[in-house]
Structure formats: structure tokens, C-alpha cells
Amino acid sequence: MNIRLRHDAIVRILRRGAIATVSGLADEIGASRRTVLRDISALRDQGFVIHSECGRGGGLQLDPRSAEITARLSVTEVFALIISVAAMRAARSLPFAALADVGLAKIERTLPPDKVRDLRRLLECLHVGQLSPKQDISDTGTIEPALLPAFETAFLQRLHLKFCYRDTKGVETHRTVEPQAMLILPPLWYLVAWDPERGDFRHFRMDRVSLPAVVGGPQFRRRHVPFEDDVCPFSDMAR
Amino acid sequence: MNIRLRHDAIVRILRRGAIATVSGLADEIGASRRTVLRDISALRDQGFVIHSECGRGGGLQLDPRSAEITARLSVTEVFALIISVAAMRAARSLPFAALADVGLAKIERTLPPDKVRDLRRLLECLHVGQLSPKQDISDTGTIEPALLPAFETAFLQRLHLKFCYRDTKGVETHRTVEPQAMLILPPLWYLVAWDPERGDFRHFRMDRVSLPAVVGGPQFRRRHVPFEDDVCPFSDMAR
DNA sequence: GCAAACGGTGCCATTTATTGGCACCGAATG
DNA sequence: CATTCGGTGCCAATAAATGGCACCGTTTGC
Incomplete structure (x- = not known):
């Protein structure tokens, strides 16, 4: 087995989250204990955070953060x-x-x-700009990593996206929209989407989005998003 | 020489656009004719379009389109x-x-x-932050791409860097410094360096740097750059 | 026609990198 | 204290990469 394939295989196994022993990995992959240890060392060099515990019940475990990220890596x-x-x-x-x-x-x-x-x-779908300096960005929340897969699927397959949105006043509403573009004005991220109920474009701050879910059914069509590439006319958008 | 490095080297040579002979490549790279031929074959498998001509005056040439697309990492x-x-x-x-x-x-x-x-x-060496909104960045110039190679060499090999610096008033001075860090506060870039003449750290706006040159001689030592990771205390630095 | 300069292939001995086995260390566990 | 883990150093076995060689086909210029 190729060295690269082996590394991938090891990461795939570790991604399951359970504690894996070196010997176990060696058996499953069909390589020797020594080789697996070398591979683990190499993976660590590559930046994978792999925890290890000695003794009875010990073994290797991918760092949850690293696991979370690599789980969605594909x-x-x-x-x-x-x-x-x-x-x-x-x-x-x-x-x-x-x-x-x-x-x-x-x-x-x-x-x-x-x-x-x-x-x-x-x-x-991605538009990146810069926030005008006068914007107030003091209330920036964090964007949940868990949001991404749903967004990605929705964008790629042009499926409606349902989520919960918390507006400026803290009021939560449920939306079902057609994702059209992603606007990044660091450190803020916006989803620009067509809201079929309201018949208009709406923008949503990603740090106020939660519980996203892709809605099955017919694909929506791409609309002409009202901004061009670099220039973003949404100067008043942070509100 | 590593097989991957060799492939890169071959592509780099071929990207010059001229016709190259197998023997010429072999000499330049320091491998045998046979090995170069194997490499060419491998590169073709990888999708590189390499034309070849037999006979006197013949040789290898990278397809112009392929050359453009396959910009390899320099x-x-x-x-x-x-x-x-x-x-x-x-x-x-x-x-x-x-x-x-x-x-x-x-x-x-x-x-x-x-x-x-x-x-x-x-x-x-790279520290990235955000410019405080109240900074005046109206006089931003452009950073010459030609600056980078010299900077990279200086950073990697810890060699002194000589350049011409144009200060706020437009006065040009020549500096020879020890590059310690690169500070990016979009859209501005700063070189943070130790100035041996003045015995202190100095910061230089990259868009005001010109004619950089690596100075041979002894390597300088890394110093503790007076800022930590994300937090940048240089709030008044744009001046 | 002929020799020389090209790219390209097959073969095999040599060299280099990868691998597996082994002994052994240190830490945790019961 | 024995057991079960991860981890390292070492060396022989194995696999892959390399170089040298002979040789083929094509083009070019004499």
C-alpha cells in the first residue's frame, strides 16, 4: 500500500473518534506496528493533532478540534x-x-x-470586500463551523436553505431562502439570499444564523445578485 | 535530488518557453538522460502537455497553454x-x-x-491584524511584487536586508536591517526589523520600500519582536 | 546515401528509500 | 509487579528509483 493512501486511511480511521491502538491500526491497514508509528509521526508533522495515552486502555485519538475539521474535510x-x-x-x-x-x-x-x-x-458565489471603517462591528459573534456543510450543499445543489435567524433586536425567526451569494466583509460574513416569501433579496449575518438545514425539493434558479464582484454597494449593510 | 524537486525543476526550465533537449535537461538538473526521460513521461501522465521534436534541432517544449495553467510553486x-x-x-x-x-x-x-x-x-514571521478604523490609510501605495523574493530570502536565511525607504515626508534613506517579522494590517503591510545602527526596532511600510537586496555575511539572530500573535499593540503604527 | 542529432524504449545492475522485526524505554493501570 | 500501552533506535530485508547500455525511428544537413 502506498504511503499516501496509508496516511489517508489512518486519518479516516482516527476520524471515527474512538481511541485506536497502534497495533489495531496496523492490523486494519495491513502494515506493521513500526510503520504505523512512523505514519503517525509524519501526520503530526503535517499538523494533525493526535493525542496519545500510554498504559492499559490507552491509545491514539485525534484531537476533537482537528477531528471536527478533518471530518468535514471531504x-x-x-x-x-x-x-x-x-x-x-x-x-x-x-x-x-x-x-x-x-x-x-x-x-x-x-x-x-x-x-x-x-x-x-x-x-x-463568494464576494469579498472590506467593511467601511465607520461600521460598528462591536457586536460580532462567532460563526459556528457546523453551519458550513449545510450552506455548501445548498449552494452547490441550489437547494433551499432553512435556518433560524436572530435579528439585531435578538428576535428569532425561521427563514427558508434561496442562497445566492456569500459576502465576506471581514470580520463579518453575510449570506445574500432571495426570500421567496418576501419576494426580495435579504442579507443575513452568519454569526446570527443557527440550525441550518437543506430543504429537499426543486432546485431554485440563480438570480442576479445586486452587486458586482469587488464593489459592494451594501455600505449600510451591517445594520 | 528528490523526484518531486526534479519534476519541479524540469517544469521550471520548460516554462522558460525555449526548446530544451533531454541531454541539456539532464546536465542542468544533474540526473541521467534516462531519468529525465522517465520524468518527462511522468509529467505527461500528470497532464503536462510536452511537445517533442525528433532530429537535429529537435527537443522538448511545454505547450504554451499548459505552461500558463500549470504555474507551479516558485x-x-x-x-x-x-x-x-x-x-x-x-x-x-x-x-x-x-x-x-x-x-x-x-x-x-x-x-x-x-x-x-x-x-x-x-x-x-507573519503577524496579521486589523487596522484600527480610525487610521488614515488614504495614501496607500502599491507593493511591488519584485520585493518579495529578496524579503523571503532574508527571512529564511536570516540575512541582513538593504533597501531604500521613503518616509512620510517623501525623504528617501537607505537602510540595512535585520528582518524580524512581517505585519499585515490590510491593506497595509509592514516590515518589522531591528535596525543595528539605531539599536532599536523599526517598522517600514512595504509600499514605501524599494530596491531591496540581501546582504551577504553572518546571519543575524532572531529577536523577540515586541508583539504577540494576534494582538498588535502598534495601534499608532501607521504613522 | 550517410552520418549526426534528436526523442524514445527495454533491460539489468546498482543505489537509495521504505518497511518490518526486534529489543528496549517510560508511563499508566490494576 | 506484571501488563498494556506509546515511542525510539537499530539493522536486515524488501521495494523503488536511478544510471548505463544497446538499440530503434525520425529528421537534418552534407
Whole structure:
């Protein structure tokens, strides 16, 4: 078995969350204990946080944070990469925007073709700008990582997205919308969506979104989102 | 020489656009003719379109389109990737900072080990924050891409860096400093360096730096840069 | 026609990297 | 104290990469 495939296999097993012993991994993968230990060492070098416990009942365990992230890696890794490239573009201090595209090209080469398609599609939906300095961003919450998979699915398959939104006054409402774009004005993130009930575009701050769920049924159609690429006319949007 | 490094080297040479002979490549790279031929075959498998001509005056040539698309990582491009990850971290809206690390791990997997080391080392020097809204950034210039290679070398090899700096009043001075860190407060970039002449830290706006050159000689030592990770006390630094 | 300069392939000995087995250390557990 | 873990150092076995060689087909220029 190829070294790279083996590493992937180990990560996949560790992702299950249970404590795994080196010998167990070795058996399951079909390699020796020694090799697995070398692999673990290599994975740690690569940035995987793998905890280990000695003694009876001990073993290896992927750090929950690392596990959480890598669990979604297959689905969300594309998103993560997009975001880093997009953030890069957002830096705006040319010529670095151009370098971001180089980064993207490099990334694309490492992904299977179908993911490249996904990546490009998501990139189309992503708009990055800068918040005007006068914006008040003191009440920024955190964005739950758990939101992403649902959003990604909704964007890629053009399915309606249902979620709970807490507005400025703290009032919670349930929405079902057609996700059209993602607007990043660091440190704030917005979902720009078409609200069929109200027949208009609405923007939602991601840190106020919770419990997202993809709604099955017919795909919605892409609409012309009322802003162009870099320029964002939503200067009053933070409210 | 590592197989991956060799492939990169071959692509780099071919990207120059000229016709290259197998023997010429072999000499330049320091491998045998046979090995280069195997590499070419492997690169073709990887999707590189490499034309070949037999006979006198013949040789290998990278398809122009392929050359454009397959921009491989050069030194500066590593920097580009770092920046994208750092910019990502700068977004600060967790959990995306964590996702950036995933992106980084993904990128690292595709890089040869020595570049991973470089990448990490550079990442250590990179601090990203946000400019306080009250800063005046109206006079932002552009940062020349040509600056990067010199900076990268200086950072990696801990060599002194000489450059020309234009201060607020437009007065140009020549400096020779020990680069300690890179501070990014979008859209501004600063070099934080130890100035041996003045015996103190100085910060330089990258858009006011020109004609950088690495100075040979003994390596300088890393100093404790007076700011920690995310928090940047240089609130008055834009001046 | 012929020699030389090219790319390209098959083969095999040599060199280098990966792997597995082993002994052994230290920590935790009962 | 024995057992069960992770972890390291070492070395021989094994697998992969490499280089050298002979050789083929094509093109070019004499």
C-alpha cells in the first residue's frame, strides 16, 4: 500500500473518534506496528493533532478540534480552500490578488476534477470586500463551523436553505431562502439570499444564523445578485 | 535530488518557453538522460502537455497553454500561499481560522518537505491584524511584487536586508536591517526589523520600500519582536 | 546515401528509500 | 509487579528509483 493512501486511511480511521491502538491500526491497514508509528509521526508533522495515552486502555485519538475539521474535510475542504483564496483576494493590496489566483491554480491541481468544479462554482458565489471603517462591528459573534456543510450543499445543489435567524433586536425567526451569494466583509460574513416569501433579496449575518438545514425539493434558479464582484454597494449593510 | 524537486525543476526550465533537449535537461538538473526521460513521461501522465521534436534541432517544449495553467510553486508563490492562509487567519471569525490551518495542511501535503519547512518558518514571521478604523490609510501605495523574493530570502536565511525607504515626508534613506517579522494590517503591510545602527526596532511600510537586496555575511539572530500573535499593540503604527 | 542529432524504449545492475522485526524505554493501570 | 500501552533506535530485508547500455525511428544537413 502506498504511503499516501496509508496516511489517508489512518486519518479516516482516527476520524471515527474512538481511541485506536497502534497495533489495531496496523492490523486494519495491513502494515506493521513500526510503520504505523512512523505514519503517525509524519501526520503530526503535517499538523494533525493526535493525542496519545500510554498504559492499559490507552491509545491514539485525534484531537476533537482537528477531528471536527478533518471530518468535514471531504465536504468542506473545498470551502476552506476557497475561503483562504478569497481572503487573500480581499487583502486587495495588489499584486497579491494575482498571487491568490496562482495559489488557487496550485490548489486545483491537487484536487480531483469534480471538486474543482465545485470549487469554481462556490467561488462564483463568494464576494469579498472590506467593511467601511465607520461600521460598528462591536457586536460580532462567532460563526459556528457546523453551519458550513449545510450552506455548501445548498449552494452547490441550489437547494433551499432553512435556518433560524436572530435579528439585531435578538428576535428569532425561521427563514427558508434561496442562497445566492456569500459576502465576506471581514470580520463579518453575510449570506445574500432571495426570500421567496418576501419576494426580495435579504442579507443575513452568519454569526446570527443557527440550525441550518437543506430543504429537499426543486432546485431554485440563480438570480442576479445586486452587486458586482469587488464593489459592494451594501455600505449600510451591517445594520 | 528528490523526484518531486526534479519534476519541479524540469517544469521550471520548460516554462522558460525555449526548446530544451533531454541531454541539456539532464546536465542542468544533474540526473541521467534516462531519468529525465522517465520524468518527462511522468509529467505527461500528470497532464503536462510536452511537445517533442525528433532530429537535429529537435527537443522538448511545454505547450504554451499548459505552461500558463500549470504555474507551479516558485519561491514567491509559497509566499502567496502563506499570505492567503495568514489573511484567512486574520479574518478572525472563528472557526475559519481553524479551517485555514486545514487549507494549510492540504497545501503542505502537495509541497516537497523542504518547502514545507520554509513555509512554516515564514509563517512564524507573519503577524496579521486589523487596522484600527480610525487610521488614515488614504495614501496607500502599491507593493511591488519584485520585493518579495529578496524579503523571503532574508527571512529564511536570516540575512541582513538593504533597501531604500521613503518616509512620510517623501525623504528617501537607505537602510540595512535585520528582518524580524512581517505585519499585515490590510491593506497595509509592514516590515518589522531591528535596525543595528539605531539599536532599536523599526517598522517600514512595504509600499514605501524599494530596491531591496540581501546582504551577504553572518546571519543575524532572531529577536523577540515586541508583539504577540494576534494582538498588535502598534495601534499608532501607521504613522 | 550517410552520418549526426534528436526523442524514445527495454533491460539489468546498482543505489537509495521504505518497511518490518526486534529489543528496549517510560508511563499508566490494576 | 506484571501488563498494556506509546515511542525510539537499530539493522536486515524488501521495494523503488536511478544510471548505463544497446538499440530503434525520425529528421537534418552534407
